[in-house]
Amino acid sequence: MEQQPELLVVGKIVAAQGLRGELRVNPLSDFPERFTKAGPRWMRAPAQKRGPAAEPQEIQLLSGRQLPGKELFVIRIEGINDRSSAEACVGQELLVPSDQRPKLARGEFHLLDLVGLEVRLLETGTPIGQVQDLLHAGNDLLEVQLDGKKQPLWIPFVESIVPRVELQEGWIGITPPPGLLELAEPNKAAPENETEDGQS
Numbered sequence: 001m002e003q004q005p006e007l008l009v010v011g012k013i014v015a016a017q018g019l020r021g022e023l024r025v026n027p028l029s030d031f032p033e034r035f036t037k038a039g040p041r042w043m044r045a046p047a048q049k050r051g052p053a054a055e056p057q058e059i060q061l062l063s064g065r066q067l068p069g070k071e072l073f074v075i076r077i078e079g080i081n082d083r084s085s086a087e088a089c090v091g092q093e094l095l096v097p098s099d100q101r102p103k104l105a106r107g108e109f110h111l112l113d114l115v116g117l118e119v120r121l122l123e124t125g126t127p128i129g130q131v132q133d134l135l136h137a138g139n140d141l142l143e144v145q146l147d148g149k150k151q152p153l154w155i156p157f158v159e160s161i162v163p164r165v166e167l168q169e170g171w172i173g174i175t176p177p178p179g180l181l182e183l184a185e186p187n188k189a190a191p192e193n194e195t196e197d198g199q200s
Contacts, residue, residue, distance in 0.1 A: 007042050007056055010034045011094040016086035017074045023086050025064075025073045025094060028134060034096060035064040035073035042095040043077075056095055113167055114157075119144050122164055122173030128181070129153070131172065142172075146181070153183055 010029040017024050025035055042056040060078035067074060075094075080086055119129045129146040140157040155161060155174065164173030 006098045007095040008098040009093045010096050011073070012046070013043075013089050013092045013094065014072070015090060016083050019083045021080040021082050021086045022074050022076055023080065023089055024067075025075055027071060027073055032066060032073070034094075035061075035075055036066070037064075038062055041077075043089070043092045044095065046091065046093055114142065114165070114172065116170075117165075117167075118171040119146075120171050120173050122175050125173075127171075153181065155180070 010031075011025040011027045011034065013023050014026045015024040016022070027035060038061055041059050041061045043059050044056040062076040062078055064073050064075040066072070077089075080089065114131050115133060117131045118127050119131060120127050127147070129144045129149075131142050132145045132152060133143040134157075135141040135143065135154065141154045142157050142162070144153045144155055146153055155176070161176060161180075162172055162174050166172065
């Protein structure tokens, strides 16, 4: 059996679009060609819904476009030709080979590389949690699981709050505004959004 390439999640299928099998994708990437350029992609269920033996399935992206005024893209996949087939794909992740990442300028990085990094208070260097996920919906949000808290905290990924990103050392430094960390109490819920994930 041919070995699967190392894959990178670039989007999540969030809804069927129309009646002819088109799919709405929430992008986890700043590169539109992931969703508009025809060619091979891979699709798989998210980690919490797939078994350990589940393998990504190769698909062919036929076309794609961005919805006017929205972050969402609409794509067509070979073999998905009606609404019921499209609805069966909702919740699936869209992936590309990791070696196809666009080249970045010095000092730039792929947002998905932030997942798994330790979160520190920049002023004191104190570790307070770990980046769990990303939400890309107009503004990038980092899902941070704070130590000792049940509910995650959603932190806007802006320079004023996350001024330091040390990929090689495995941490990010934050300068949270007053009250931000207190939002992670157990009685607080994650922000409402039609997607759950948040970019390559």
